[in-house]
Amino acid sequence: MSYKFLPFRFERLNREEIFLSNEVGEFYFISNEEFQKFINYMLNTSSQTFLDLKSKQMLTDTDIDPVVEMLATKYRTKKSFLNDFTSLHMIVPTLRCNSNCIYCQVSRKEATSGYFTMSKPTAKKTVDMIFKSPSPSIKIEFQGGEPLLAFDIVKYIIEYAEWINLFKKKHLEFVICSNLTLMDKRKLDFFKNKNVCISTSLDGDKDLHNKNRPLQEMSNSYDIVIEKIKLCRSYLGKDRVGALMTTSRFSLEHMKEVIDEYIKQGFNVIFLRSLNPYGFAKQKRDEIGYEIEDFIKSYKEAFDYIIELNIQGTLFIECFASLLLTRMLTPFSTGFVDIQSPAGVGISGVIYNYDGNVYVSDEARMLATMGDNKFLMGNVNKHSYQEIFNSDFMHNLISSSCLECLPGCSYCAFQPYCGADPVRNYSEQGDIIGHRPSSEVCRKNKAIIKYLLELIRRNDEKINRVFWSWITRRNILEEKL
C-alpha cells in the first residue's frame, strides 16, 4: 500500500466517468479504469491521476496530519454560515390578503376580515425577540398575507426596530414581500429612507401571471404589478426591487416566456422555483401540481435558454444554479435557509406569525395553518428567547437535519452542495428524517446538481465565463479574454 485514502464520496456521472467529491466540496472526474486502480491501491504515484487526487486531498502518500488540518480549515470556512446564528427573521403582520393565487401555500384570509392581524404589543415583543439574536446582521422580512394590508403594523415594526438598533448597532435591513396592489406614494415615501427592499411576485407574461395570481376582486393583476414595479423603482432605485416566480402546472410549458418577461421588465435575476406542497398547492395538487420530473425537464430547458442568453451577452442569473455553482466551485460559505446542512430551521431563519407564534420556517407556518403545530417553537408573548431557541425540541430538530448523518445523504457525493429540509420531510413523508429514495426534493436537487456538473465537465470557455459572472457578480461575458 503506497498511499492512503482521505475521506471522499463518489457517484457515477455517466457511463465513462465517476464523480468524486471530498468533505469540502472539491471534486474530480475520474474514468472507470482509473477509479478501479485508485480504490485498489494500484495508481502509480507519479501518474497524473495520482497527483491530481493528491492535490484534491483525496489521497496522500506523505504526511497526513497537515492535510487533515488544511481540510479542517476549509471545512470551518464552508460551514461558517453557522457562526452568527439566526439572521433572517420573517414576520407575518397579517394573514389577510387581497390576492387569490391558485397555489396559495399559506391559506390566506379574506382582505376584509377583522382578525388575523398582529397587535402592537405582539409586534413590540417580536422585535424585542429578534434583537436577542446574536447575529451582527438582521434581516426582517414581512410576509403574509399581504403585509401592506397592515401597513400601520409594518411601519410600527420598522420604526421600533430602528429605534432599538440605535443601541444594538447591527446591520439592519427590511424586505417587504408584497403583491404591490396597495403600494402607493405615501408608503414609498416612508420606505425610501429606511433600508427597505421590495420583493414582489411575477409569474410570467400577462396570461400566465393572471392565471396563477388573480386578485379577489378582479383577474387582471398583471397590469397592476407591472405599473407598481415601475413606481417602486422610481422611488427606491432598481436594485431595491426584486421579483420571485412560482411554477404552477400552467407555467411548465411557458418557461421561456417567463424568462423573456423578466428580461422585458428589466430584471437580471430569476429564481426558478417549484411548487411547495402546502396549503392550496397540496389540496389542489391534481389541478395545478405536477410530477417533479416534469419540473426538472422544464428547468433544464429554461436553464439552457438562460445560458444561451448569457452567451449572447445578456447577463441574467438563475439563482438556484448560482447558489449551487458557488458551493461547487468556490471555497466560500453559502448559507441558504432552504438548502443547507444543518438545516436553517430556526438557526438561520425563523418566522413570527401574527399571533406571536414562532415557527422554524415559512413552511412550518404553512403546515400550522393546515392544523399541524409540530414545528411551533413558542410564542413571543409567553416564552423567553432561551425557551424558544434553545429547547430540547430545537436541539433534536437540528441534530436530525445534518446531511452528514442522514440516511441516503451521508454517503451521497452531492452532499456538500445540498441541504436538509425536516419540515418538508415531515409533511411529505411523516417524519423529520425522511426517506430519500421517494423524496421529490432529493430527486430534484440531484438532477439539477448533476446537470450542472455535466456542464462544468464540458469545460466550455463560454459557459465557464457565464458561471463565473454569476458567482463573482461581475460581468465578464463580453470581455476579450
Add this chain to the structure above:
Amino acid sequence: MKQLEGNVSNLRNSIFGRITSKSTLPFLPNKSILLFLRKGGWIFGKYAAILNKSPNPLTTRIPQVYNVTNADLLCEGDIVLIEPNGKIQVLIEKNSDNNCLFLTNRCNCSCVMCPQPKSGEGVDQGEISYDLIGLMDRQSKYLGLTGGEPTLLGDKLLDIIRCCKRRLPNTRLELLTNGIKFEDFDYVKRLARISHNKLYFEIPLYADIDSLHDQIIGTKGFFKTIKGIYNLALFNQKINIRVVIHKLNYKRLPYLADFIYHNFPFVFHIAFMQMEIFGMARKNISELWIDPFDYNEQLREAIMYLYLRDMEVSIYNAQLCVLPTELRRFARKSISGWKNIYLNECDECLCKQECGGFFASSESIHSRHISAIKDLDN
C-alpha cells in the same frame, strides 16, 4: 545593484551615507556624502565622505573617493556604501521603485533556481538596515526586504519592520520570505501586533504537491509554508503568492492555480514569474530550462482560471512577444532597473515601452520566440 568605482584616500573603514551635491550648507548631518562634480573650490560642512569625479584628489582630511567612474549615475538622495577598496555600492536609489534591503545571505532553503545562493560565511545586515531606513526619503513608494531568508533574523526582523513603520509609514513594504518561520504561531502573533498596514508578505509556492515543492526548495518545507500562510491569514495579514516557473513545475501550473484558489482564497495577489537565469539557475540550467514559449498553454490556463475567479493575478519578468495576446495585459514590468535590459531586436518593437524586457543575465539564454511586435493586433 548598481556599482561604481574610484581611487581612495583617507578611507580605512566602510562608510555609508546619503548622497548630496549641496556643498554650501555648513551643518549637514554627518551621514551625508558629498558628490563633488565641480572642478575645484572650497568645501564647507561636515561630510562623512566625498565622491569626486575628477582624476585628482581634493586636498582635505575627509575620506574621499576620486576618479569615480559614471559619477553622473548618482542622484541626490541615493544611499551608497563605500568600501575601502574604492568600490561604491548604491544601496538605495532615490528615483527607483524597486529598492530592496538585503538583510542576510543565510537561508533555510536551497532552491534549485536560487539566483543568490549563499557564498562563504553567513552575514546578517540587520544593523546597517536601521540606518538605511532612517536615511531613506519618507516619500519612498516601495521597499523590499529580502535576503537570503529575512525571517532568520528572528526578532531583529520585527525591529526592522517596526522601524519601517515608524520612519516610512507610507512606503509599501514587501517581505520576500519562504514563510517557513511563520509556522511559529507566536512569532506571527508578535509580527501582526506591529500592525504595519503597508506590509505585504511575498511567499513562493512552486507546486501543489508537497514532494515536488520540497524537491525544488531542497528541504521539507511545503507544509510549514502552508501552516505559515494560514497563521498569517489568521491575523489578516496581506499575503501574495509567487510562482517561479521552470521545467520541474510548469506542467502542474493549472493545478497549482486550483490549489491556491481552494486553499488560500484570501491571498491578495498571485504572480507567475519567468525564471532569472543567475546563480543556481545558471548552474542547473539543463535541469531547469524550458523555453517560456513552451509553457504558454499551462500559463494561460492557470491565469484564466484565477482571473475568472476574480483573483488578482500577474505575470512577472516575461517578454510581451513571447506571451499569447490575451495574456499580455497581465504582464508587469517587474525587473529592477539596474539589471533590466532589452535586446537589439527590441528597438523595432511597438511594445518596448510596456514590456518588462529581460534580466541582464538572460542576454545569452532566452526564449527563441523573441521577435519585435510590429502589428498590435497580433
